[in-house]
Amino acid sequence: MKVVTLFVLMLVTVAVAEKDNKKPKKKKDPRDYTDADIYKLEEEWTEDGDIDEGDLPEHQRKAEPIDFSKIDTSDPEGVIKMTKRHKTLMMFATVSGDPSEEETDEITALWQSSLYNANIEITRFVISANRILIKLVDGSYAYEIKDFLVEQDRCESVTIEGQTYHGKASPEYKKESKDSKKSKDQKKSKKSSGKKKNAKKNKDEL
Structure with missing residues (x-):
C-alpha cells in the first residue's frame, strides 16, 4: 500500500511540474533591466542577425592594431x-x-549643441x-573637444x-x-633658424 501511495504522489508531482512549465513566463519590465540583462540582449541580437562591426558593443569589436613605434609618450594628446x-x-x-544644476545643464547643453554642429557627438x-x-x-576627439571647451566663457576646467x-x-x-604662446614662438623660431642654416649650407656647397 505504501508503494502505491508513493507512486501516486510522484505522478501528481510530475503533472504539476509540467503544468507550471507550460505557463507563459512573465516578461520583465525594461525599466527593471540590469546591466546583465542588457548584455544578454546584445548577445542575442548579435546571434540573431548580421550587425555591422561599428554597431557592436565595444568589447566585441576587433581591436585596431596600434603602431607603438609612432607613439611619443611625452605627447599625451598624440597618445590619446x-x-x-x-x-x-x-x-x-x-x-x-556657483551655478545650480539647472544652470549647468543649460550652459553645457549649448556647448554640446555647438560640438554637434561641428559634427562631434x-x-x-x-x-x-x-x-x-x-x-x-x-x-580620439578628446583634445578637439577640450580645445573648444577651454575657450568658453564659463568653462573653468x-x-x-x-x-x-x-x-x-x-x-x-x-x-x-602666455606660456603656450611663448613655447610655440620658440619652436617656430628654432624651425626658421634651422631652415636658414640648411639654405646657407646648400648655397655654400654650390
Whole structure:
C-alpha cells in the first residue's frame, strides 16, 4: 500500500511540474533591466542577425592594431589619439561661478549643441551642481573637444585621463596661454633658424 501511495504522489508531482512549465513566463519590465540583462540582449541580437562591426558593443569589436613605434609618450594628446581611436573615453568639465544644476545643464547643453554642429557627438551627464561627465564613443576627439571647451566663457576646467586643463574662466588660463604662446614662438623660431642654416649650407656647397 505504501508503494502505491508513493507512486501516486510522484505522478501528481510530475503533472504539476509540467503544468507550471507550460505557463507563459512573465516578461520583465525594461525599466527593471540590469546591466546583465542588457548584455544578454546584445548577445542575442548579435546571434540573431548580421550587425555591422561599428554597431557592436565595444568589447566585441576587433581591436585596431596600434603602431607603438609612432607613439611619443611625452605627447599625451598624440597618445590619446592613437590609443583611444573608436574607443569609449570619459572626460569631465567644470562650470565657473556657483551655478545650480539647472544652470549647468543649460550652459553645457549649448556647448554640446555647438560640438554637434561641428559634427562631434557627445553624451553629457550633469553629475553635480557645476560639473559634467562627457562620454565619447571615439576618444580620439578628446583634445578637439577640450580645445573648444577651454575657450568658453564659463568653462573653468576640463579633465582628460587625470590631466586637468584650465578654461577661460580660470585665473590660471591667462598664464598658461602666455606660456603656450611663448613655447610655440620658440619652436617656430628654432624651425626658421634651422631652415636658414640648411639654405646657407646648400648655397655654400654650390
